[in-house]
Amino acid sequence: MKLKINGEIREFDRDIKNVSELLEALKINSRFVAVELNGRVIYKEHFEHTLVKENDKVEVVSFVGGG
Amino acid sequence: MKPLIIAGREIKSRLFLGTGKFPSPKVMAEALEVSGAEIVTVALRRVSFDSPDPTLSAIDFDKYLVLPNTSGAKDAEEAVRLARLARAASGINWVKLEVTPDPVYLLPDPFETLKAAEMLVKEGFVVLPYIHADPVLAKRLEDVGCATVMPLAAPIGSARGMKTEEFVRIIIEQANVPVVVDAGLGLPSHAAKAIELGADAVLVNTAIASAEDPVKMAKAFRLAVESAVLGMDAGPIEEQEKAVASSPLTGFLD
Numbered sequence: 159m160k161l162k163i164n165g166e167i168r169e170f171d172r173d174i175k176n177v178s179e180l181l182e183a184l185k186i187n188s189r190f191v192a193v194e195l196n197g198r199v200i201y202k203e204h205f206e207h208t209l210v211k212e213n214d215k216v217e218v219v220s221f222v223g224g225g
Numbered sequence: 226m227k228p229l230i231i232a233g234r235e236i237k238s239r240l241f242l243g244t245g246k247f248p249s250p251k252v253m254a255e256a257l258e259v260s261g262a263e264i265v266t267v268a269l270r271r272v273s274f275d276s277p278d279p280t281l282s283a284i285d286f287d288k289y290l291v292l293p294n295t296s297g298a299k300d301a302e303e304a305v306r307l308a309r310l311a312r313a314a315s316g317i318n319w320v321k322l323e324v325t326p327d328p329v330y331l332l333p334d335p336f337e338t339l340k341a342a343e344m345l346v347k348e349g350f351v352v353l354p355y356i357h358a359d360p361v362l363a364k365r366l367e368d369v370g371c372a373t374v375m376p377l378a379a380p381i382g383s384a385r386g387m388k389t390e391e392f393v394r395i396i397i398e399q400a401n402v403p404v405v406v407d408a409g410l411g412l413p414s415h416a417a418k419a420i421e422l423g424a425d426a427v428l429v430n431t432a433i434a435s436a437e438d439p440v441k442m443a444k445a446f447r448l449a450v451e452s453a454v455l456g457m458d459a460g461p462i463e464e465q466e467k468a469v470a471s472s473p474l475t476g477f478l479d
Contacts, residue, residue, distance in 0.1 A: 164271040184274055190281060191272065192314035199313050217271065219310050223253065223280035224268025224296055225243030225381065225408075225430030 177205040243430025250283030256443040294321040301341035323355040346370035358389035375407035382431040384411025397423040413449030420453035
């Protein structure tokens, strides 16, 4: 399955069903992470039932040091 | 000085810290601790899957009021997008609004900042906008419901001190919301100067994070800010044109 994540195409050897599974596959702890799916912010409580499909554009962001 | 209350919350420390550019997460955590800061800023970026930023794990979200910024936003739309993502990531609805399309001086765009502020306030955010020291803009931002205004002392990271003094003075005189001097402070004395002008707080990042000894510098800024607050509370004397003798003018020898 192919997804565009943070500007790069990524191939997964299995199907990713939803946002929760995607973060798991990326080994990302969902605390302090936000996800935008095709330009729409997905809130944490919707991670599990927000479906991901082939060629979706995903942004995964979190906090870094800043002023 | 009157208590510093932002969006109904009393903030005891008048030194806010940025968390960028520290040599290590450990040094950052120590500097935050020593600074006594309650409010610390962070930025939002794409997660790097190969080398995640270690800063995040060194910030205690229970201890500090973490203030996400919208750095990197070049217009109102980008700033609003970043603020929404920051809220989704953390549940925090406070945002340091910065819209800086100019890559050389990182000066904030007043039109886009005002536009974004209006939208974010409507969406329930507590908005702390980073602005040029423009008293008219500060009033406009206050009118649309911003929780503070944060005028710059000098360009971000420039360490040049209170270059905007005369205009920050007017902002302070006219503001009904707290005024936080943000950006351009390089020395502890610059921070003290801002407080002595009547600013409610200062926000410092580069001057501490990029100092040779950030922990020591954090302490220096803390002491400077506390000293200035104490001095203001003590009731400073007024400036005079001419000398006013401090020794008696009688009892001289012939």
